[in-house]
Amino acid sequence: MKISLELIEMLDAIDRHGSFSAAAEALYRVPSAISHAVAKLENDLGTQLFVREGRRATLNEAGRTLLGEGRHLLRTAGELERRVQRIASGWEAELRIALDAIIPVERLYPLLERFYAAGHGTQIRLTHEVLGGTWDALATDRADLVIGAPGDMPARAGIASRQLLPDTRFVFAVPPGHPLASWEGPIPDSELRRYRAIVIADTSTELDARTVGLLEGQNVLRIPDIRSKLTAQLAGLGIGHLPYWLAAPEIAAGRLVEKTVVAQRPTLPLNLAWQNRHVGKALSWFLAALNDETTRAEMLLGM
Incomplete structure (x- = not known):
């Protein structure tokens, strides 16, 4: 059989992490082992699975089909393994x-x-x-x-x-030099829409992705984690709500200014x-x- 669970795990890691080297790090392998295994699989199947652009590797249509079905096999095999272990102990x-x-x-x-x-x-x-x-x-x-x-x-x-x-406590905050820092009173959506929103990208792979506080037509910068969102807003790259526990020290230090908005962030x-x-x-x-x-x-x- 040309396709093994180990190879599907490699494809999954490359897809999630965006490159062969990052996938190798996640799987505790050397990059050459990942590259060789994928190249052999492509040769055995007689088709390319990735579009390679510099260090980035993106699945093509054939690769997405293989990984989509392969993930079901990984989940089934993983569940079987865990079930046996639970029965034992x-x-x-x-x-x-x-x-x-x-x-x-x-x-x-x-x-x-x-x-x-x-x-x-x-x-x-x-x-x-x-x-x-x-x-x-x-x-x-x-x-x-x-x-x-x-x-x-x-x-x-x-x-x-x-x-x-x-409910979680969120605050809308911008750096002191941002144009909205001097706005008097609650800020309307029409004004917020003028500025780029910093959001954390939803990590869904099968369920519908969700967004919170993003206005229709607003420019957006998607970043990977909450601390990156904070640093992006401190750098003036965009605006958005931040968790209170994360924003409070920056507000106290004067690196952020808390503002109110007309349309409050939905309760979650x-x-x-x-x-x-x-x-x-x-x-x-x-x-x-x-x-x-x-x-x-x-x-x-x-x-």
Whole structure:
């Protein structure tokens, strides 16, 4: 057989990370091994799978078809492997936890320390997702547990959720030198639309991508994470809302000026969500821990 699960994992990594070298780093391989494996697969199949432009590699139509079907195989194989391991011990070999980008990963560290101290042996993998990407991570089996999934749960079987926080605190802020810094009173949409919006790109791969606070016709700069959004706004590259916990120190230091807008940012509750088709002991441990009011308060302080 010309196509193996290992090769599909390589294609998936290249697609997610944008280049052979970045995929090699993510898979703990040397770039030459990735290049050689892909070249051999293309030769065996008799067709190119990528459009190569400098260091970037983008799947062509044939490559997208192969990866789209291949991801289903990866999920099936991964689920089979985890099911066997759970049957044997009840504790997952690995628990994949995704956090929404607005939750700083260090907020989870005290909880991880408690989990590791108990010596359960489950490996933990942490990732960040954005907006609809949190729900998508569960729907496409990239995560077992999501902390901070925003908004409403999609109509998908096998997913359960409960609310963590009814609303998150966001502020609209610009650097002191920005034209909007001197605007008196709430800023209307007509004025906001004149300036580029800085947004974090939704990480959905199958579910519909979501956007928050983006005006129709507004120029946009999409960046990869919440701290990059902050630095882009500090640099004057665009405007947008920021989580209060992230913006407050910059406002206090005078590097940002908080402003009000006429159309306030929509309220988005944050949810705890998980795959309920297979709840192992590690997932149950985290669900119980995150049901504790004190633990949630510590994690969500200032949000």
